[in-house]
Amino acid sequence: MRVVFLNSLEKKEDRKISCAAQVWIGEEDGIWRMGWNEVKDEEEQEHIWYEGVSWSEMLHVYRHRLVMKLSEGFRPVIEGIWDEKEDLHGRGMTAQKLVCYSELNGNEPLYLELCSWRRKKASSERKVPYLIASNRLLRLISVFCPQTMEELLQLPGFGENKAKEYGMELLEMTQVIERTTSFPLDWALLELDEETFRSWLYKQKEAKFRAEMEKFTTRRNVLEYINEGLCVEQIAIRAGIERREAVELLEDLEKDGYNTDHLIETELKEMPDGEQVAVWKAYEEMGDTFLKPVLQRVYGQEAAEGSNLEKLYERLRLIRIRYRRQRESVRSAG
Known part of the structure; x- marks a missing residue:
């Protein structure tokens, strides 16, 4: 097998290397193989992440599986294992750090109370709950407990329009809470450990890449089902998706140059x-x-x-x- 990519990673505990690993990609006779070799307590284990002919599919698996390892605390010995370098102090990171802090230091009773309020508000206004407030915004409110409108507006994702609509109702719930912290929230940024934040960021990427990989896999399976001559209903059942999703996927496949005319003709009979x-x-x-x-x-x-x-x-x-x-x-x- 011809190895075309190899990089080493290390995981540290108390500043000492507790585990070492290598991620690699190889090719032989048109077959791509990708794996993860991990050494711990002088014992090496090899895990095959992918074996197949699709370079594109392999990259989806690579990004998802690698980011899982990065979120566990593994770090590359040599830069270049990732397609981007995280700037933990760059523009836009302040909001991310506050979200991270709120998720790691939750106030569950107040959060559940806020969720209950959102559910009732969504029902009365006939809105999707997310349009009233996202889970992340409710987490931020529950952890930092703003006491004034000015403090509410310091939370990421809470703008003037939302303040006019729901600000007073939210403050009625937070003002009765005795808090031990204050605004501005610079103290939260200082308390958040950099490695903890980095691992949290990778967990966010993991969810994103997992969704992308699942979408890619579904697309590949649907193409196989079309070639087998299955109808839309059969495709939806085999792919584990709704019938509407299957039809929308047909539209995407046509845009990319795949011919679905035989299936369409069958469905329109x-x-x-x-x-x-x-x-x-x-x-x-x-x-x-x-x-x-x-x-x-x-x-x-x-x-x-x-x-x-x-x-x-x-x-x-x-x-x-x-x-x-x-x-x-x-x-x-x-």
Whole structure:
């Protein structure tokens, strides 16, 4: 096997190396292999992270698995193992450090009270809870317990508009709490250990890269299912996703040059030709950016509010794939 990448890492405890490791990538006869060799207490263990033909898939696995190790405390002996160097004192890090501190030093009773308030507020205002306040913002409020509007506005993510809407209600909950800290919050930045913060940052990346890897894997599986001749319902079940997600993924695959026409033809067999023509004409007249106007044009306002809505939107998406493909072909020919 030809090794094309190798780097060493160390994990320290009390400033002494407690564990050493190497991450490596090799290639042989078109097969990529990637692994992690770890030495602890003079015993070496090898873990194969990836073996396959896809360089792109391997990179997704590499980023996710490596960032897990970095979040555990491993650090590269030689810079370059990562595609970016963390500037822990750079612009924008203050907000991240305050979020980190709040997550590591939680005030669970007040946090749960704030969550209960948000749930009731979302229900009464018919809003998604996140639009009222994110979990992170509620964590910040629960840990730092602002007592005035000025202090509330010092929290990352809490702006003037949110202060006008919910500031007084939040202060009613925090002002009854006896706190031992004060504003401004420079003291929190000083208390936060740099290595602890770095590991926390890597944990945030881990969640992000895990989601990206899962998305990549789902995409690859869906392509295999399409080649097997499965229908949308079967693809959704095998991939473990909602039917709507499967159709939206078909749109993404078409944008990237994959032909899904056979599957689309199968799915549209039950749709009357006249209905398909009406949708096509609506796209020509109204454009294909937004689906709702096309839905209302073809099916009317009453149908657009009916129980069959998901099925109608699915048909619109499938025909839009064909419409965009033909439009692109005309442009290329021109």
